[in-house]
Amino acid sequence: MGTFLDSLSFPARVRKDIGEVFLKKDKEPVFITCKSCNRRALKRDWQENFYVCPVCGNYRPIGAYYRLSLILDKGTFRELNEDMTAKDPMGFPEYKDKLKGQMQKTGLPEAAVTATGKIGGHKVVCAVLDSRFFMGSMSSTVGEKVTRAIEYATEKKLPLIIFSASGGARMQEGIYSLMQMAKTAAAIEEFNAAGGLYISFLTHPTTGGVTASFASLGDITLAEPGALIGFAGPRVIEQTIHKKLPKGFQRSEYLEAHGFVDRIVPRSEMRDTLLQLIELHA
């Protein structure tokens, strides 16, 4: 597993994100409170535990660059289409301002980061959705970046790893957002036809249009423990069927039990598992 020091081989603007996760830089706290158990633990302990709560084991969402720093070999990270930013194809009221706010808050230009790098010396293509930016929702730019990453992997005959984390479609982009489902799914199918290995890694939360497109089309499907994964949101389902949903419904473990996930992979085993799979297909 990569360490914080390894991450120093990342470019400066990427480094800002690493190790900071959800924290603002100006007030560097010593403690972080877990959103699940409400207990505090030392930030250092959180870091050593890859932002899994040292007390209760709850998974804290992590940023895209930080996740890449955990899996890629030192000095191999190279971002693809890093300058592509969100557009406003429908001229939706207040959307431009909201985007600006999200960019300032997260330092990201969009909800997807795509890159090439090496895992254990094997070159791979990665796309990572970042749930901090507009809930990782699928905008036309997210769809375009993911599609370009898939096409790059197809062209260079490289294994493809996509980490999904998405609230679903980007409402403000309407039909353009919807059509990204067809675009990305078609790109995956072209990648399949060329014989490439696609590992789909589902993280909290993977829902809506992302679940119903590239996230569900992996040769191998992995999931982080306790992640919410589904098409319709739990609230909508409860309102529709007028019943309370069973405990653990739409969580990784539930999906594994119902036949949609190959393995649940703890964050600490993420890199080794990916490496094993890549070597099995090398």
Next chain:
Amino acid sequence: MIQKVLTKIDKLDAKISSLEQRAIGATKALVKESLKAPDVLRDTREDYEAWSESEDELDKLKDMRDHFLSECENLTPDEKVFLARHPKRPHIDDFIGGLFTDFFEQKGDHLFDEDKSIYGGIARFHGIPVTVVGHMKGHTMEENMEYNFGMPCPEGYRKALRIMNQAEKFGRPIITFIDTPGAYPGLEAEEHGQGEAIAMNLAKMSQYHVPVISVVTGEGNSGGALAIGVANKVLMLENAVYSILSPEGFASILWKDAERHKEACKLMKLTADDLYEAGVADEIVKEPVGGAQRNYGEVFKNLDRVLYSTLKELMTLSPSGCKRQRLEKYRKIG
């Protein structure tokens, strides 16, 4: 509001048609009775004359109807949503009856279940064998319960995929009819992989070598619509709508208030004109003024013409050219 206008038009339609029926009846009787005794003839003639007086009334009623119909000419997006969801609007079974011959229904996903919210099979269109598949909605509450209001479960999408894969195997063009509030948000639907089922359809449809034409006939909402809509050409009926989500769902996500759905309609750009501009819809099919439910025959005639010319055009492409054209259509968006 269009709803009230349409009710008035419906009432006028009923009055006009009953008057016209009486006129036809009276004319017929007149001819028939003229062969009989003169006194009977006189009675019938009085009937006919009585009706003639009401001819003025008929003209007046028709003028009124024209006036109300003119109010249906420039509809707002939310009025179009109302028409798109009109219970009397033609549904897939009506279209199959009106445009196709020799229909053979195919049921079930042959894996787990038969989902009646998806309807389809093999038929002939202008003599050409095609696969036709789409969302099924009912005209009454009972029918809608049976078809789950046109909201498929994964089994429905897998059924659609099964019969579309056969079309690819046998080289039949595929024509899909889209009319759904969305994929069914239910417990079993999730357990059985709603997301996977939709994703698989998108992936496989992108690869077909046969022409795929989708017709949005009513409301096309979310991935539940797109799951049978990855097509070479997308046709939309004039008052059909196609969007990321239902306006109610959209308002509820954006403003936490489903009641603001009319406001949502204005922003969503979901009408046929909007979709044409976005490059998603390729052709718009005219409807009778006041909506498709007013005259099925006219809708069938208009759709038949556009569908036939679109199919003819696509059938000139080579199999790989057909696949490429479809991939390029979606690759360009966004």
